[in-house]
Amino acid sequence: MPSTNLLKKKRIVVLGSRSVGKSSLILQYLENQFVENYYPTIEGSFQRSINYNGTEYDCEIIDTAGHDEFSLVNANHTIGTHGYIIIYSITSRNSLEMVKILYERILDFCGVQYVPCVIVGSKSDLQQHRQIDPSEAQEFAKLNNTAWIETSAKKNINVAQVFELCLSEIEKRSTQNAAYKPPPPEPTKNTCVIM
C-alpha cells in the first residue's frame, strides 16, 4: 500500500514553444519575480510545496526547453509525470498549433486518451498583440477534457491558479480511477471444441 506522503508527491511538466513564457511563469510563481530579458532554457527542475484544497502537495515542477515541430515528447517528460501544463502565447498562432501537436504527442507516447493537463494562454497583458481568441483555445481544451486559463507572468495574473488547476486535474483523474470498477469477467460459455 503506498504511503500517504508518496501519494502527495506530484510531478508536473511544463511544455510549449520557445519563448512562450514557461520559465517566466515558474519564476513568478516560485520567486515573485519577472525578467524582461529572454534566456533560452535547457531544462530545470524545481521543488515546491503547494497547498490545494486543504492538502499539502510536494510538487516537482519541470521546466523544459522550448519545443518546435521537430521536438519529440520523450520518456523524461512523461515517466512519473502526474500532470502537464502546456503553454501558448496569446500573441502567437504558431504557439497554439504547437500546443495541439504536443498534447497529441503526449497521448501517443503514453498510449492513453486523456492526461491531466492545463492549457495556458500566456502574456495576457499584451492584449494589443492578441492573435488567439480565448474561445478558440477554450474549445480545444473542452474537446480534450483539459483545463484552460490565460495568465500574465509579467503582471502576476492567474499564475498560482495555473498550478492549482493542474492539481485539480490530477485529483479529478485519481478520483475517476478510484471510482472505476473493472467490468466482471465474461461468463465462460459451455462450448464444445472438436479437436
Ligand SMILES: Nc1nc2c(ncn2[C@@H]2O[C@H](COP(=O)(O)OP(=O)(O)OP(=O)(O)O)[C@@H](O)[C@H]2O)c(=O)[nH]1
Ligand atoms: N509581456 C510579457 N512578456 C512575457 C511574459 N512572460 C514571459 N514574457 C517574456 O517572453 C520572453 C520569453 O520568456 P521565457 O519565460 O524565457 O520563455 P520560455 O518559454 O521559458 O522560453 P524557452 O526557454 O525558449 O523555452 C522573455 O523576454 C519574457 O520576459 C508575460 O506574461 N508578459
